[in-house]
Amino acid sequence: MxxxxxxxxxxxxxxxxxxxxxxxxxxxxxxxxxxxxxxxxxxxxxxxxxxxxxxxxxxxxxxxxxxxxxxxxxxxxxxxxxxxxxxxxxxxxxxxxxxxxxxxxxxxxxxxxxxxxxxxxxxxxxxxxxxxxxxxxxxxxxxxxxxxxxxxxxxxxxxxxxxxxxxxxxxxxxxxxxxxxxxxxxxxxAGPGEVSGWLAGLADPVVAPALRAMHARPAHAWTVAQLAEVAAVSRSTLAARFKQVVGQGPLNYLSGWRIELAAERLRRGDGTVAVIAREVGYGSESALSNAFKRVTGASPRDYRRRLGAPVRSGSGLGSAT
Known part of the structure; x- marks a missing residue:
């Protein structure tokens, strides 16, 4: 691929x-x-x-x-x-x-x-x-x-x-x-233990290609099999190596990165929640809202309001989302 x-x-x-x-x-x-x-x-x-x-x-x-x-x-x-x-x-x-x-x-x-x-x-x-x-x-x-x-x-x-x-x-x-x-x-x-998490993954020949692919296309519906193809290893090898080096599975990492991207867009007041959801890889505003609240403890709307960023509506015309 x-x-x-x-x-x-x-x-x-x-x-x-x-x-x-x-x-x-x-x-x-x-x-x-x-x-x-x-x-x-x-x-x-x-x-x-x-x-x-x-x-x-x-x-x-x-x-x-x-x-x-x-x-x-x-x-x-x-x-x-x-x-x-x-x-x-x-x-x-x-x-x-x-x-x-x-x-x-x-x-x-x-x-x-x-x-x-x-x-x-x-x-x-x-x-x-x-x-x-x-x-x-x-x-x-x-x-x-x-x-x-x-x-x-x-x-x-x-x-x-x-x-x-x-x-x-x-x-x-x-x-x-x-x-x-x-x-x-x-x-x-860096030797073993001198870096951890995704930073350690950048130096790993198996994990690094998958990391870069997810960062290049965070909205893509990645599967472990597709990421393994990018890394030129088997699905089981990538899953085990990613968990060992980064500390979590590749799709869990991808979900966390999508939430980080969404939070950064919310802090900037950049786009409606519906637009942000689509652009970071969630099929709907409600899917992003559920995942965002599970990770951060706040809904996207509450997170944005707490930071004082502009709250925009889903259509740009109606009620705030």
Whole structure:
């Protein structure tokens, strides 16, 4: 079966509305250590010069960060950046409050220079994306695979130094480029247990073709047999492998993704419930309403009203649906 295959990672990142924000930079030298409270959003830092130790709450061993390395904290965990072991850390907040010219300073000198910021996501990001990732992703910067991450960081640096027109917008978009490449690198190199759910499926040669097919045509009346044909395996092999890797069967996954698409359309106020039902793969408005309430606990109409999105009628003229 020849089918169009979509990019699930791109679709999920678009659906959860990822945005990047640069923070005040950090320059450190001598004997120093800084303790950070659990951050809001997904925190990232990159070492632009020098090296340091990163200690994250719940991660057994400190990690050495060398020049060009970066890391993502996908969960709100406290962490410490330090010039070496055994230094008593000082709280980060006063240091950053006292920052001048966009740079916070700690210790003596400028042995280590950091670039940092955070990524914010919409309300569904935790379940759809972040729960499938480890709490810490470390990307060594000097590997050939990290070339695009290095390029993005270099461009962000250049924008921050020169401050040309629209530099804030440019740096925020470059930060998203960096995020996507960090996720690509992690997914490509992840070992067993380092990703879960549909993210693990993207790296599986049997599951990935079926995932892409469902994302390309979510409204299609897929059967396990058709998806198995796309994946070039037997029906029983696909069903077992999908359940093992993703944690649920392929048609259960498809139903969940259709509800996510419907919810996103409802949040935007985009189309009537009847139109949304048809476009995400339900034969009628009532079929979508029943499935939507079973998953979310609210009818599509109540969900849309709760969020303050426009409520449209089934025909565009009559009563609200």
């Amino acid at each position: 020849n089918v169009q295959r979509a990019d699930p990672l791109e679709e999920v990142l678009t659906l959860v509305g990822a945005t990047g924000h640069l923070s005040v930079g950090l320059v450190a030298g001598g004997e120093w250590a800084v303790a950070f409270e659990p951050p809001q959003g997904v925190k990232f830092n990159a070492v632009r010069r020098g090296h340091c130790l990163l200690t994250v709450d719940g991660v057994p061993e400190p990690i050495r960060l060398d020049e060009g390395d970066c890391f993502l904290l996908t969960q709100p965990r406290s962490f410490i950046l330090a010039g070496g072991p055994g230094v008593e850390p000082v709280p980060a907040h006063p240091i950053f409050v006292a920052a001048t010219d966009g740079t916070a300073r700690v210790g003596t000198g400028d042995d280590v220079v950091f670039l940092g910021g955070r990524f914010d996501f919409g309300e569904r990001a935790q379940e759809l994306l972040l729960d499938g990732l480890p709490p810490l992703i470390h990307v060594p910067g000097r590997t050939p695979e990290a070339a695009t991450v290095r390029w993005a960081l270099d461009q962000i640096d250049a924008e921050l130094r020169a401050r040309p027109l629209a530099s804030t917008l440019v740096t925020e978009h470059l930060a998203l480029v960096m995020l996507i490449h960090v996720l690509r690198l992690h997914l490509a190199a």
